[in-house]
Every structure is written in structure tokens, then in C-alpha cells.
Amino acid sequence: MFHLLDLIGTMAFAMSGALTAMHKKLDPFGVFIIAFVTAVGGGTLRDVLIGRTPVGWMLDLQYVYVIILGFVLAILFRKKFDKLRTSLFLFDTIGLGVFTLIGLEKGIMIGLHPVICIALGTMTACFGGVTRDILCTEIPTIFRREIYATICIFGGIVFFVLKKLNLENDILYLVTSIVIITVRLMAVKFKWYLPAFEHKVK
Amino acid sequence: MFHLLDLIGTMAFAMSGALTAMHKKLDPFGVFIIAFVTAVGGGTLRDVLIGRTPVGWMLDLQYVYVIILGFVLAILFRKKFDKLRTSLFLFDTIGLGVFTLIGLEKGIMIGLHPVICIALGTMTACFGGVTRDILCTEIPTIFRREIYATICIFGGIVFFVLKKLNLENDILYLVTSIVIITVRLMAVKFKWYLPAFEHKVK
Amino acid sequence: MFHLLDLIGTMAFAMSGALTAMHKKLDPFGVFIIAFVTAVGGGTLRDVLIGRTPVGWMLDLQYVYVIILGFVLAILFRKKFDKLRTSLFLFDTIGLGVFTLIGLEKGIMIGLHPVICIALGTMTACFGGVTRDILCTEIPTIFRREIYATICIFGGIVFFVLKKLNLENDILYLVTSIVIITVRLMAVKFKWYLPAFEHKVK
Numbered sequence: 233m234f235h236l237l238d239l240i241g242t243m244a245f246a247m248s249g250a251l252t253a254m255h256k257k258l259d260p261f262g263v264f265i266i267a268f269v270t271a272v273g274g275g276t277l278r279d280v281l282i283g284r285t286p287v288g289w290m291l292d293l294q295y296v297y298v299i300i301l302g303f304v305l306a307i308l309f310r311k312k313f314d315k316l317r318t319s320l321f322l323f324d325t326i327g328l329g330v331f332t333l334i335g336l337e338k339g340i341m342i343g344l345h346p347v348i349c350i351a352l353g354t355m356t357a358c359f360g361g362v363t364r365d366i367l368c369t370e371i372p373t374i375f376r377r378e379i380y381a382t383i384c385i386f387g388g389i390v391f392f393v394l395k396k397l398n399l400e401n402d403i404l405y406l407v408t409s410i411v412i413i414t415v416r417l418m419a420v421k422f423k424w425y426l427p428a429f430e431h432k433v434k
Numbered sequence: 435m436f437h438l439l440d441l442i443g444t445m446a447f448a449m450s451g452a453l454t455a456m457h458k459k460l461d462p463f464g465v466f467i468i469a470f471v472t473a474v475g476g477g478t479l480r481d482v483l484i485g486r487t488p489v490g491w492m493l494d495l496q497y498v499y500v501i502i503l504g505f506v507l508a509i510l511f512r513k514k515f516d517k518l519r520t521s522l523f524l525f526d527t528i529g530l531g532v533f534t535l536i537g538l539e540k541g542i543m544i545g546l547h548p549v550i551c552i553a554l555g556t557m558t559a560c561f562g563g564v565t566r567d568i569l570c571t572e573i574p575t576i577f578r579r580e581i582y583a584t585i586c587i588f589g590g591i592v593f594f595v596l597k598k599l600n601l602e603n604d605i606l607y608l609v610t611s612i613v614i615i616t617v618r619l620m621a622v623k624f625k626w627y628l629p630a631f632e633h634k635v636k
Numbered sequence: 637m638f639h640l641l642d643l644i645g646t647m648a649f650a651m652s653g654a655l656t657a658m659h660k661k662l663d664p665f666g667v668f669i670i671a672f673v674t675a676v677g678g679g680t681l682r683d684v685l686i687g688r689t690p691v692g693w694m695l696d697l698q699y700v701y702v703i704i705l706g707f708v709l710a711i712l713f714r715k716k717f718d719k720l721r722t723s724l725f726l727f728d729t730i731g732l733g734v735f736t737l738i739g740l741e742k743g744i745m746i747g748l749h750p751v752i753c754i755a756l757g758t759m760t761a762c763f764g765g766v767t768r769d770i771l772c773t774e775i776p777t778i779f780r781r782e783i784y785a786t787i788c789i790f791g792g793i794v795f796f797v798l799k800k801l802n803l804e805n806d807i808l809y810l811v812t813s814i815v816i817i818t819v820r821l822m823a824v825k826f827k828w829y830l831p832a833f834e835h836k837v838k
Contacts, residue, residue, distance in 0.1 A: 265583075280684055282689055285482075367564075367573070372771065375663065461829070464778070488748065569770070569776065570775060571773055
């Protein structure tokens with residue numbers, strides 16, 4: 233079940249990458265690469281930083297296939313994108329929840345401090361999108377708009393608070409993902425965002 | 435012989451990096467760094483992702499010396515660049531073929547799936563140029579123009595098809611490099627390219 | 637003492653990152669991330685390239701706390717920044733010296749060639765700033781202005797020359813840092829810089 237959600241999230245991230253890249257008028261190879269790094273970029277950075285190599289997607293081809301599928305779907309349905317926006321947003325939000333949990337898990341597995349685990353969770357969920365934006369030479373969206381990463385951090389804190397209560401692992405995972413997904417849906421619905429600094433350096 | 439071609443390719447990549455950086459009016463240090471990452475960026479990313487550390491160029495100073503040589507040559511001959519364009523293009527194409535093969539080889543050595551090996555070969559050949567463009571804040575050329583990476587992928591497929599036929603290793607390497615180099619020369623001569631997406635996201 | 641200087645340098649780098657990010661009107665999360673990567677980016681790249689994982693800051697929370705402190709200070713005092721410019725510049729210069737030494741040290745510890753150790757020192761001191769500029773989509777400052785990285789390379793050479801003379805380790809470190817810090821102060825005071833290339837590629 234969890235693995236299935238992981239694959240759905242990966243596909244959603246790949247599609248979001250492909251759509252951004254098509255918008256930038258890249259060629260098909262460029263679109264594929266952006267789809268790929270958006271989908272696996274976060275997990276790859278995490279694996280490299282904790283020394284878990286070869287990195288995840290090299291050992292499990294399912295990710296590669298799911299990304300190819302997302303890439304093809306994004307190309308085929310690019311003109312119907314408006315109608316699909318809601319589904320894509322939902323998938324992306326699932327990805328956000330699942331990826332954060334996977335990052336937390338890897339950190340705990342090698343005995344890192346909760347603060348670092350939360351950083352790993354946030355990185356797993358957000359860095360793919362950051363790489364996508366850098367490759368398209370834009371200042372990463374998550375640094376400017378939307379509470380996105382902040383939700384991952386919040387989810388990570390909820391996770392460790394619940395863990396202290398000795399909840400069973402399954403429930404712990406379920407509750408944390410629901411919290412992340414719910415907050416994200418509410419954040420978008422009610423347009424919550426962090427104010428930018430007005431500060432001007434002279 | 436193969437090692438010599440590797441060094442020639444490295445030097446060509448360093449020169450292409452140096453020329454791009456001079457065009458952007460960077461200072462000598464900036465030019466050197468861009469030359470360096472263009473030359474070793476692909477192999478470095480590959481080594482980091484498969485956990486082969488310290489990465490290649492740290493253990494073999496020949497690469498560093500060849501890059502310094504390429505950097506100096508690029509500065510000295512920068513005004514005669516037009517006349518050298520053809521040689522540089524040839525060297526760069528040799529680099530493309532050799533780097534792809536080296537990437538394939540490293541993947542096979544640690545038992546990764548052919549699909550991943552092809553990704554590693556393409557990464558080795560192309561990522562240096564991607565980093566060069568990002569450091570100069572341009573959308574990477576290979577995402578927009580030229581069939582470049584696509585040729586590496588094609589070369590990788592040829593490699594594994596021939597491998598199935600139990601060809602001797604030397605011949606396998608020779609044929610694959612010739613295929614990559616020939617296709618690249620033809621692609622440039624006949625202006626083959628992948629069409630960009632016309633799609634506009636509203 | 638050395639560790640204290642390291643923490644001071646880390647905080648100064650975090651503050652410089654935060655100030656750049658606020659100038660770009662990022663939201664608080666974006667500002668924090670830029671502060672973080674500016675502070676630890678160089679050491680992280682170094683650790684990843686030499687295979688020292690999990691990377692440094694994951695194993696020592698002091699860095700994280702010091703960065704948070706720098707981030708908070710940068711926000712609180714952002715309007716008094718002009719008065720603090722000198723102190724910040726001094727701290728940043730301390731960071732430059734200390735980070736270069738730490739990079740050199742890690743390279744020596746795993747038996748790398750002096751040329752590579754100098755590269756690691758320079759990387760440790762400079763790559764955080766490079767990442768900061770890339771995330772803000774600017775061509776890295778150190779490629780265009782100021783002798784910054786060049787001073788790290790110079791400091792590295794001084795280090796290995798003195799090492800040949802069999803100086804005691806403490807004195808070696810002290811002299812090298814003083815050299816780096818002094819040259820940097822003089823470089824800024826007397827406006828030393830490397831000339832950019834006027835070259836135009838046609």
C-alpha cells in the first residue's frame with residue numbers, strides 16, 4: 233500500500249516536471265530529464281548525503297518505469313491539462329506526504345537525530361521541485377510561494393511527537409501522512425502563505 | 435589508447451567550458467572552474483551516485499593536468515577560435531563517445547541493470563555541459579538544441595545489443611564509439627534535432 | 637579555539653546567505669534554506685566527493701543551531717545591516733580562512749595529493765556562496781568579482797610550503813589562517829581583482 237502511494241507520488245512529480253519543461257519549450261529529451269529529476273531528485277540528494285549508494289532508483293527499476301509512464305501521460309494529455317489539474321494536484325499532495333515519511337524513515341534507520349531526520353524528510357519531498365526550477369533557471373517556487381516545505385517540517389514534528397507516544401508504526405505513518413495531506417489541501421484552499429521580506433539591502 | 439582518448443575528450447570538454455565562460459566575461463578563476471566542471475562534472479556526478487568515492491579525478495592527477503592544459507590553450511588561442519572550431523568539435527565528439535563508454539562500464543562493473551548503465555553513460559557524457567550552463571545561468575543547451583544526449587542513449591542501446599551477441603570487449607568498445615561519433619557527426623552535418631514542444635500551459 | 641572559529645565562520649556564512657535571500661524577497665523558509673546551504677554547502681560537497689557520509693552537519697547539531705542563530709540575527713538586524721557590515725565582513729573572512737584549513741585537513745587525512753587537498757580547501761570555503769548565488773539564479777559572484785577563491789588557493793600553497801619545513805601543526809594552522817585573512821583584508825582594502833576576459837566569441 234505504502235509502496236503503491238510512493239509510486240503514485242513519483243508519477244505525479246514526474247508529470248509536474250514534464251509540464252513545467254514543456255512550458256519552457258524544451259525538446260523531448262529535456263522534458264524527460266526534468267521529469268526524472270523532479271521525481272527522484274529529492275530522494276537522490278538524500279541518499280547521496282547519507283551515503284546510501286548506489287542511490288535508490290538505480291536499484292529498483294519500478295521508479296524508472298513509473299517516471300516514463302508519467303512522462304508519456306504528460307505529453308499525451310498536455311492539452312487536457314486544465315481538466316486534469318485537480319487530479320494531478322491530489323497526486324502531487326500524496327507524493328508530498330509519502331516522500332516526507334520515506335525521508336524520515338531513512339534518517340531514523342541510520343540513527344540520525346530527529347532534527348536531521350526532519351531535514352531529510354523535507355529534502356526528499358521538496359528538492360526534486362527545486363532542481364526542476366533551477367534547471368529551468370527560475371528561482372525555486374517553494375522559496376517564494378506556497379507553504380510547501382513548511383508543511384513537511386510540520387509533518388515531521390507531528391511524526392516525532394506521536395512517536396514519543398509509542399504509537400504503532402502503521403498508525404504513526406497513517407496519521408502523519410493524513411496530517412501533511414490535509415494541511416496542504418487547506419493551505420491551497422485558504423491561500424495560506426508565508427509573507428516575503430520587504431527588506432531592501434542598500 | 436582508450437585512456438588517451440579519454441584525456442583528449444577531457445581536454446576538449448575543458449576547452450568548451452573555458453570558451454563559454456570567457457564569453458560570459460568571467461574572471462580567470464571563474465573560467466578555470468567552469469572548464470573544470472565541464473570536463474569532470476559528468477563523471478563526478480556518476481561516481482557520487484554509485485558511491486565510488488573519492489571521485490575519479492581526485493585519484494588520478496592526469497585529469498587535472500589535462501584540464502589545466504585545455505584551460506591555458508583556450509585562453510591563448512581564444513582569438514583564433516574560429517579556425518579551431520572544427521578540431522574542437524571533433525575532440526568534443528570523441529569525448530562524447532569515450533565518456534559514454536566509461537559510464538556504461540562503471541555501471542556494468544557494479545552489476546547495475548542495462549537501463550541504469552545507459553543512464554550512467556549518458557550522465558557521464560552530458561552532465562558536465564549541463565553544469566557549465568547552469569553555472570552560467572542558461573537553460574542547458576542539451577535540453578533545447580541538438581540531439582546530443584539522445585545519441586548517448588542510442589549508443590548505449592547499441593552497446594547492449596552487441597554485447598548480447600558475445601562480441602569481444604575490444605570490438606564492442608570500438609564499434610560503439612564509432613557509432614556514437616558517426617551519428618553525432620551526421621546529426622550536426624544534416625541538422626537533425628528533436629522538435630521542441632509548442633504546448634502552452636495556460 | 638579552532639572549533640569556535642569554525643562556528644563563527646558558519647554563522648557569518650549563514651547570515652550572508654540570509655541577507656542575499658531577503659534581498660531577493662524570498663519567504664522565511666527560502667531565506668532559511670539559502671542561509672543553510674551558504675553555511676554548509678561547501679563542506680557538504682567536499683564530504684560527498686570524498687565519501688565522508690553522512691555528511692558533517694548531520695552528525696553535529698551545533699552547526700544547525702549556529703545557522704538558526706545566524707538566520708534569526710540576520711532577520712532581526714536586517715535594518716541595521718549597514719552598521720554591521722564591517723563585523724559581518726570580518727566574520728566572513730574568518731570563515732574563509734577556517735573553512736579552507738578544514739578542507740585541506742580532510743584531504744590530507746585520507747591521503748590525497750596536495751593539489752587535490754587545495755581543491756578541497758577552496759571548495760569548502762567557496763562552494764556555499766556559489767550555491768547561494770545559483771539558487772538565487774545569479775552567476776556566482778566569485779566567478780566575476782573579488783579575488784576570493786584565489787586567496788584560498790594561495791593559502792593552500794602556503795600551507796604545503798610551510799608543511800615541508802616541518803612546522804608544528806598548531807603554528808602551521810595559525811600562520812596559514814593569518815595569511816588568508818590578511819590577504820583577503822588587503823584585497824578588499826586595495827581593490828585587488830582579477831581582470832575579466834574581454835574576449836567575444838563570434
